[in-house]
Amino acid sequence: MTASAQKKPALTVNGLVKTFDVSAPWLNRVIERKPRQFVQAVNDIDFTVPAGGCLSIVGESGCGKSTVARLVTGLHKASAGEIRFAPGRAGAPLSAQMIFQDPYASLNPRWRVKNIIAEPLRELKLRNTAAEVIERVEELLLTVGLSASDGEKFPHEFSGGQRQRISIARALASEPEFLVCDEPTSALDVSVQAQVLNLMRRLQDELGLTYLFISHDMSVVRHMSDRIAVMYLGRIVEEGDTEELFARPRHPYTQLLLQTIPNINAPRRDRELATGEVPSPLKPPSGCPFHPRCPIATARCSVEVPAVRALANGTRVACHLATDKPASA
Amino acid sequence: MGEAEKAVIDVRNLKVEFPGRRGTVTPLSDISLSIRAGEILGVVGESGAGKSMTGLAIQGLLERPGRISGGEIWLGDRRIDTLDDRAMEQIRGREIGAIFQDPLTSLNPLFTVGSQLTETIRLHLAMGKVEARARAVQLLRDVGIPAPEERIDHYPHQFSGGMRQRVVIALALSASPKLIIADEPTTALDVSIQAQIISLLRRLCKEKQTAVMLVTHDMGVIAEAADRVAVMYAGRLIEIGPVEQVLHAPRHPYTQGLMASIPSLGARVEKLNQIDGSMPRLDAIPTGCAFNPRCVSVGARCLRERPELIAVGDGANACWLNAGGTA
Numbered sequence: 001m002t003a004s005a006q007k008k009p010a011l012t013v014n015g016l017v018k019t020f021d022v023s024a025p026w027l028n029r030v031i032e033r034k035p036r037q038f039v040q041a042v043n044d045i046d047f048t049v050p051a052g053g054c055l056s057i058v059g060e061s062g063c064g065k066s067t068v069a070r071l072v073t074g075l076h077k078a079s080a081g082e083i084r085f086a087p088g089r090a091g092a093p094l095s096a097q098m099i100f101q102d103p104y105a106s107l108n109p110r111w112r113v114k115n116i117i118a119e120p121l122r123e124l125k126l127r128n129t130a131a132e133v134i135e136r137v138e139e140l141l142l143t144v145g146l147s148a149s150d151g152e153k154f155p156h157e158f159s160g161g162q163r164q165r166i167s168i169a170r171a172l173a174s175e176p177e178f179l180v181c182d183e184p185t186s187a188l189d190v191s192v193q194a195q196v197l198n199l200m201r202r203l204q205d206e207l208g209l210t211y212l213f214i215s216h217d218m219s220v221v222r223h224m225s226d227r228i229a230v231m232y233l234g235r236i237v238e239e240g241d242t243e244e245l246f247a248r249p250r251h252p253y254t255q256l257l258l259q260t261i262p263n264i265n266a267p268r269r270d271r272e273l274a275t276g277e278v279p280s281p282l283k284p285p286s287g288c289p290f291h292p293r294c295p296i297a298t299a300r301c302s303v304e305v306p307a308v309r310a311l312a313n314g315t316r317v318a319c320h321l322a323t324d325k326p327a328s329a
Numbered sequence: 330m331g332e333a334e335k336a337v338i339d340v341r342n343l344k345v346e347f348p349g350r351r352g353t354v355t356p357l358s359d360i361s362l363s364i365r366a367g368e369i370l371g372v373v374g375e376s377g378a379g380k381s382m383t384g385l386a387i388q389g390l391l392e393r394p395g396r397i398s399g400g401e402i403w404l405g406d407r408r409i410d411t412l413d414d415r416a417m418e419q420i421r422g423r424e425i426g427a428i429f430q431d432p433l434t435s436l437n438p439l440f441t442v443g444s445q446l447t448e449t450i451r452l453h454l455a456m457g458k459v460e461a462r463a464r465a466v467q468l469l470r471d472v473g474i475p476a477p478e479e480r481i482d483h484y485p486h487q488f489s490g491g492m493r494q495r496v497v498i499a500l501a502l503s504a505s506p507k508l509i510i511a512d513e514p515t516t517a518l519d520v521s522i523q524a525q526i527i528s529l530l531r532r533l534c535k536e537k538q539t540a541v542m543l544v545t546h547d548m549g550v551i552a553e554a555a556d557r558v559a560v561m562y563a564g565r566l567i568e569i570g571p572v573e574q575v576l577h578a579p580r581h582p583y584t585q586g587l588m589a590s591i592p593s594l595g596a597r598v599e600k601l602n603q604i605d606g607s608m609p610r611l612d613a614i615p616t617g618c619a620f621n622p623r624c625v626s627v628g629a630r631c632l633r634e635r636p637e638l639i640a641v642g643d644g645a646n647a648c649w650l651n652a653g654g655t656a
Contacts, residue, residue: 060519061519159608160376189376189546190546191590191604191607192607193590194590194591195604197592198601198603218520219593219594220592260521262524263553264552264588267553276521277491277521
């Protein structure tokens with residue numbers, strides 16, 4: 001077991017399942033004789049987030065990573081399984097807050113920034129007097145690198161990076177110990193992305209935050225996280241220590257993901273990749289969900305769903321063929 | 330550039346203005362670039378830097394009241410910035426193909442991909458129905474769509490995102506244009522699909538000797554696809570040169586900062602290099618060098634005078650550091 005796995009978990013998730021009903025309306029079903037239809041957005045996943053650490057969930061669009069973020073923060077209700085937060089500083093289960101992807105859509109354009117940030121303070125009655133609320137708002141603005149006078153402005157007066165700082169200040173207002181970040185930098189330019197990532201790392205150190213980080217960008221994930229979970233069609237296919245996962249990916253899907261990231265230092269250029277596409281989550285393949293794209297699939301893969309196994313180095317992998325010895329990659 | 334006679338597209342000192350109630354803003358000024366046949370020029374920059382607008386200006390698609398207020402655009406040996414709308418319609422699709430970011434909105438959902446392809450082919454090339462359909466099938470095969478004879482009669486919604494973007498590329502290629510302007514062609518796609526589309530674009534460009542202007546904000550895409558790179562900042566071209574040079578030995582402080590701020594897949598660092606501040610708004614571009622408020626090596630001259638693009642080696646950059654000092 002690696003050091004980070006021995007730390008006390010801040011969040012433990014067991015057998016989490018989320019099924020969405022995507023059936024056609026009742027009358028259409030009767031007339032066209034269609035059955036009800038369900039999507040298994042999250043399919044029996046387990047993970048833990050170590051206290052003070054950062055677990056990232058990566059995967060392509062539609063793999064269920066954002067659904068996990070919403071389940072953890074209670075924006076969706078789980079169909080089955082268990083989400084358990086460890087006791088926080090006050091003894092009660094630690095509180096979670098969320099930072100969303102699009103800083104243009106997640107801030108109310110008609111509210112002044114000071115009111116956006118003060119809303120959780122007022123709503124949860126964390127400060128008693130108006131003066132205390134103002135003081136706390138100014139403190140939060142300074143924490144995220146804005147100036148106290150910015151509170152009087154409206155969101156449209158800020159650039160994308162500054163807006164994301166406002167979102168972070170709002171998330172921090174209720175003094176959470178756990179932050180769920182759903183693609184917090186995907187809508188930002190690279191030079192600004194670096195500012196926001198640095199800010200998030202600094203806040204993690206200063207405030208002792210635990211992050212659940214959702215992203216599709218492997219280089220951002222590598223920078224931010226201690227552990228990484230790779231999702232494919234609602235399942236976790238590999239979970240392990242960041243450095244280990246990048247150095248020795250065990251699951252063929254992780255290998256494919258790492259191969260296809262544009263690499264500035266070693267561009268692929270004229271090599272054409274036959275990587276296939278993600279199947280529809282409405283009709284997931286039988287057996288291992290990855291087998292139609294897998295270069296090493298055997299007959300067994302198309303029948304039997306691989307169970308998640310722990311390897312000697314602490315990596316957990318869901319593949320019949322993965323071994324303790326790394327594949328020739 | 331010395332190879333001006335071989336250039337498919339040659340933009341010289343292009344300037345675009347949008348007159349408004351509160352004065353005129355200049356989203357593009359002094360843009361000079363050229364692309365040769367079979368070459369991919371990557372155009373990078375942050376949102377609002379003017380990279381998409383450069384593409385639109387070349388295609389004559391600037392929205393009113395925007396207008397080209399200076400400079401020249403040459404397509405081969407024909408000047409196209411002075412042409413009227415009707416003449417530009419003849420050029421768009423026929424000589425300049427376009428690929429946009431979102432493959433779902435660039436295809437008409439009510440027509441089969443075959444009818445959209447044959448319509449474009451017959452509009453620009455003198456071909457009969459049967460001949461045009463055969464060409465459409467061939468185009469779909471070229472862009473790597475399996476079973477094109479069957480897929481040609483399908484509607485856009487029956488294709489996946491990556492396959493749809495392939496159809497859009499086929500559409501852009503339908504009249505064998507000399508120049509393709511691809512505006513963020515892979516931004517809406519997943520990484521594993523993105524890699525396929527980039528290599529497809531590269532292969533087609535080399536095979537058909539098409540000049541490609543690849544507009545993107547993603548340095549990774551540039552590294553994989555482009556032959557030369559143009560970096561834009563606040564409506565100006567600040568550095569241009571061969572891809573290895575601009576990415577690995579950039580001369581302009583902005584490009585240097587940009588490259589250093591990208592999280593690396595190699596070694597993990599404690600703190601990413603960051604460029605403080607953000608790009609100025611177009612109505613508040615500082616005097617002198619537009620980058621001076623964020624620049625680490627700013628000098629007195631940078632606040633006074635605007636640096637011109639000056640050729641250094643194979644490339645060119647606009648910075649006083651490389652043109653006699655910032656004092």
